[in-house]
Amino acid sequence: MADRPPRPERTGxxxxxxxxxxxxxxxxxxxxxxFVISFGQRATYGGLKPIVDLGxxxxxxxxxxxxxxxxxxxxxxxxxxxxxxxVVTTLVCLVVSFPVAYYIAVAAxxxxxxxxxxxxxxxxxxxxxxxxxAWMFILxxxxxxxxxxxxxxxxxxxxxxLYNNFAVLIGLIxxxxxxxxxxxxxxxxxxxxxxxxxxxxxxxxxxSTFWRITVPMTMPGIVAxxxxxxxxxxxxxxxxxxxxxAKTILAGNLIQNQFAVARNKPFGAAVAFELTAAVLLLLFxxxxxxxxxxxDVLL
Amino acid sequence: MRGRGRFLSVYAWLVYVFLYAPIAILVLFSxxxxxxxxxxxxxxxxxxxxxxxxxxxxxxxKNSLIVGLASTAIATVIGTLVALALGRHALRGEGFxxxxxxxxxxxxxxxxxxxxxxxxxVLSFHLSLWTVVIAHVVFCVxxxxxxxxxxxxxxxxxxxxxxLDLGARxxxxxxxxTLPLITPGIVAxxxxxxxISIDDYVITSFVAGVGATTLxxxxxxxxxxxxxxxxxxxSSLLLALTVVLIVIAQRLQQAPVERGEMS
Numbered sequence: 167m168a169d170r171p172p173r174p175e176r177t178g179x180x181x182x183x184x185x186x187x188x189x190x191x192x193x194x195x196x197x198x199x200x201f202v203i204s205f206g207q208r209a210t211y212g213g214l215k216p217i218v219d220l221g222x223x224x225x226x227x228x229x230x231x232x233x234x235x236x237x238x239x240x241x242x243x244x245x246x247x248x249x250x251x252x253v254v255t256t257l258v259c260l261v262v263s264f265p266v267a268y269y270i271a272v273a274a275x276x277x278x279x280x281x282x283x284x285x286x287x288x289x290x291x292x293x294x295x296x297x298x299x300a301w302m303f304i305l306x307x308x309x310x311x312x313x314x315x316x317x318x319x320x321x322x323x324x325x326x327x328l329y330n331n332f333a334v335l336i337g338l339i340x341x342x343x344x345x346x347x348x349x350x351x352x353x354x355x356x357x358x359x360x361x362x363x364x365x366x367x368x369x370x371x372x373x374s375t376f377w378r379i380t381v382p383m384t385m386p387g388i389v390a391x392x393x394x395x396x397x398x399x400x401x402x403x404x405x406x407x408x409x410x411x412a413k414t415i416l417a418g419n420l421i422q423n424q425f426a427v428a429r430n431k432p433f434g435a436a437v438a439f440e441l442t443a444a445v446l447l448l449l450f451x452x453x454x455x456x457x458x459x460x461x462d463v464l465l
Numbered sequence: 466m467r468g469r470g471r472f473l474s475v476y477a478w479l480v481y482v483f484l485y486a487p488i489a490i491l492v493l494f495s496x497x498x499x500x501x502x503x504x505x506x507x508x509x510x511x512x513x514x515x516x517x518x519x520x521x522x523x524x525x526x527k528n529s530l531i532v533g534l535a536s537t538a539i540a541t542v543i544g545t546l547v548a549l550a551l552g553r554h555a556l557r558g559e560g561f562x563x564x565x566x567x568x569x570x571x572x573x574x575x576x577x578x579x580x581x582x583x584x585x586x587v588l589s590f591h592l593s594l595w596t597v598v599i600a601h602v603v604f605c606v607x608x609x610x611x612x613x614x615x616x617x618x619x620x621x622x623x624x625x626x627x628x629l630d631l632g633a634r635x636x637x638x639x640x641x642x643t644l645p646l647i648t649p650g651i652v653a654x655x656x657x658x659x660x661i662s663i664d665d666y667v668i669t670s671f672v673a674g675v676g677a678t679t680l681x682x683x684x685x686x687x688x689x690x691x692x693x694x695x696x697x698x699x700s701s702l703l704l705a706l707t708v709v710l711i712v713i714a715q716r717l718q719q720a721p722v723e724r725g726e727m728s
Contacts, residue, residue, distance in 0.1 A: 178554030182562055185547040185606055189565050193577075193603050196584035200576075203583060262480060269477040273470050282477075284715060289484050291657065291711045293664040295681050296700045299688055300487035303494070306692060310490065310503045343484065401573025403667055408688070418575045425579055425671065435583065438576045449571060 197442075204435035205229040214432070232436035241420065241437070248417040251331070252399035255338040259346040259395050260388065262339075267350035267387075272359065283351065290344035298337050298405050305333055305409070329411030337405035342398065346391040353387025386459060393452050397445050417441050488704065495697035512698035522699055525683035528594060532669075532679060533662040536601035541655040543602075544609025545647075551610070552617035553625075553643070566607045577604065578671030585672065592674030600672045601662045608661060609654035612718065616650025649717040656714035660707050 207215040207228065217223045235241070270282045289297065304310050305327040312324035327333060357380065365375040381388070403418035410416070415423075417437065424434025495513070498506040516522055550556050551563070569577065581600050582592075590596060624646070628638040666681040673682060680703060687696050 175555050175557060178550045178556035181546040181550035181554065182556060182558075184543040185562070185610070186565070188543060188602060188606065189569065192581070192584075192599050193569055194565075196580035197572075197576075199587055200580040200583050265473055266477045266480045269473045273473050274477070280719075284712070285481060285484070287715055288708055288711055289488075291660055292488075292704060292707050293681065293700075295664070295666045295685065296491070296704055297488065299684070299696070299700060300491040302688065303491055303692055303697070304487055308501065308503055313503045340483070340487070343480075397571065398573070401575055403575050418573065421575050421579060422670075425582065431579075431583060434579060438573075438579050441573055442576050445571065445573060 200435045201439060203432050204232055204439050206432045207231065208430045208432050232433045233440070235433060236437055236440060244415055244420050245417055245440075247414070248400055248402075251335060251338060251416065252396050252402075254335060255342055255399045256346075256392055256396045258335075258339050259343050260391065263343060263346040263350055263391065267347050267354050270347075271351050271354035272357065286344050286347045286351070290348060294341055295404055297341055298408050301333070301337050301340060302328065302408055305336075328409060329414070331410075331414055333409040334406050334414050334416075337409045338399050338402060341405060342395040345394040345398070349390035349394060350384065350387045353384040353390075357383055386456070389452065389455055393448060397448060400444065401441055491697055492701045492704065495694060495701045497694065500694060512694040513702075515695055516698055516702075519695065521678075522680075522683055522695075525678045525680045528677055529663045529680040531594060532597050532601055533659045535598045536605055536662050537655050537659040539598075539602045540605035540609050540658050541651060544606045544654060544658075545613050545651050547606070548610045548613035548617060549643075552614050553622075566610050569604045570607045574604075574665075574667040578668040581668070582671040592672060592677070594674070594677040596672045596674060597669055597677055597679065600668050601665065604665075604668065605658035605662060608657050609651075612654035612657060613647055613650045616647045616653075616718075619650075620646055649720040653714040653717040656710045656717075660710050660714075663703070664707060 203214065206217070209215040223229060266286075270279060270286075274282055306312075307324045307326070307328075309327070311327060315321045316324055361379050361383070362375055365379050366372075370378070401418050402416055403422055406414055406416040406419050407422075410419075418441075421434050421438050421441070424430045424437065428434075494503070496508050496510070498509040498511070547562065547566070551559060556562065578600070581596075581603075584590075585592060585596055625638055625642050628642045629635070633641065663679075664681060665679075666685055669679050670682060670685070673679065678686075680699070684696060684699060684703075687693065687699075
């Protein structure tokens with residue numbers, strides 16, 4: 167039809183347009199609305215209280231009420247728990263994963279490498295819900311662990327293994343482990359082994375080779391893994407809801423509760439944005455880091 | 466050195482056992498005759514049979530399939546297009562587009578769910594199966610775009626340039642050179658997108674209307690009531706399905722770019 171070929175730039179825009187529209191309308195706009203609502207107030211029966219005089223509302227400082235409320239010790243305690251659990255999860259995953267990734271990338275026989283990697287990829291993609299449920303099944307009062315404990319006479323009666331911090335941590339570590347192994351593997355695979363040999367030849371002890379060569383060389387993978395585990399742990403909802411009890415509420419549960427049970431959307435929105443801000447800050451730091459290292463990010 | 470290598474391999478296999486044992490136990494007990502306890506009382510297919518007669522589960526499977534297929538179809542088309550824009554065309558706002566594709570993957574699911582349900586509320590959208598489809602498209606586009614984009618950068622442009630030099634028109638080059646080469650990536654992206662869609666609980670729980678219960682929502686409500694062998698059976702089936710899809714997707718992503726594929 168048109169004799170002239172379309173200008174390349176126009177083709178690019180046309181190809182990107184459906185995504186811009188979809189994500190603009192159904193992603194950015196909803197986030198913007200949620201942000202605005204976080205400054206609002208809840209009406210008596212849920213919903214939003216209409217604002218009569220916007221100027222007065224802003225001047226009175228009421229628009230910050232939800233954010234102020236989130237600083238109440240009850241909620242601070244929830245945020246604190248979310249943070250330390252995410253930190254513990256990340257550290258445990260890092261320590262547990264590093265030797266596994268090293269084994270797959272360096273030590274394992276080459277013919278097994280694909281299989282070993284595939285075995286990590288499968289849980290990476292499979293349902294978090296079902297993998298969490300598996301632990302509920304194992305740890306519950308009538309579960310396998312308790313049957314073993316009671317059956318072997320180690321304890322007199324079944325222990326309450328579910329609905330506490332321990333169960334939530336197990337679920338988090340179990341769920342996030344593949345997200346640490348994969349980026350570590352990607353970095354270790356690129357590790358130049360001759361550097362390690364050179365270091366050993368020059369008389370460095372194994373531990374100093376590890377700390378001064380292996381770790382710095384694989385730092386991009388370590389940082390990526392830390393981000394990939396820490397960020398989802400911070401916003402976790404399923405694990406704490408299923409394996410945790412009333413005392414193990416995390417930020418994710420608090421948000422969900424405000425929307426589904428308490429019907430206080432403005433407060434839920436404010437907490438959601440605090441969580442988002444924390445996540446974006448971390449990612450911003452990560453982007454700066456990768457830029458400094460001159461690496462390409464995923465896309 | 467050998468001793469250390471042995472230690473490392475034993476350790477790695479122990480971690481694999483940790484990763485797989487809980488799933489294996491769950492699947493094993495879906496065949497256990499005992500209803501209440503963790504005592505093994507012999508094999509049975511009873512729980513799978515009772516699934517087939519459970520209307521709630523069947524309805525949720527149907528919903529999940531509708532949502533998974535619809536959202537995957539939409540996400541695959543627009544995700545592939547945007548990957549082409551990023552990989553093969555000069556694009557104004559390239560950085561913005563990349564960030565836009567990252568965000569839905571990175572932002573906590575709970576935030577996305579809350580934002581969408583608020584948005585639907587403001588627009589007085591009636592929550593239904595279609596509000597779920599839209600939500601799933603939002604997070605599936607990114608996965609398709611990332612996988613297809615990786616495939617595009619996996620082969621050099623000289624193949625396409627050769628076609629153009631030999632007189633093929635741009636569209637012809639696309640259909641006969643580029644598309645066949647990136648098809649494994651597109652299929653892999655679609656499979657992953659379908660997997661994420663049928664597995665999603667958090668976002669769906671916010672935006673699903675009455676009668677739009679998907680399989681994960683159904684499983685969740687069942688296990689909130691209590692652990693039953695039926696939950697094990699339906700979970701095992703969902704696991705089996707996703708594992709098959711993932712393995713295929715994985716193979717496709719690793720498929721080499723060869724001449725043989727182009728025919």
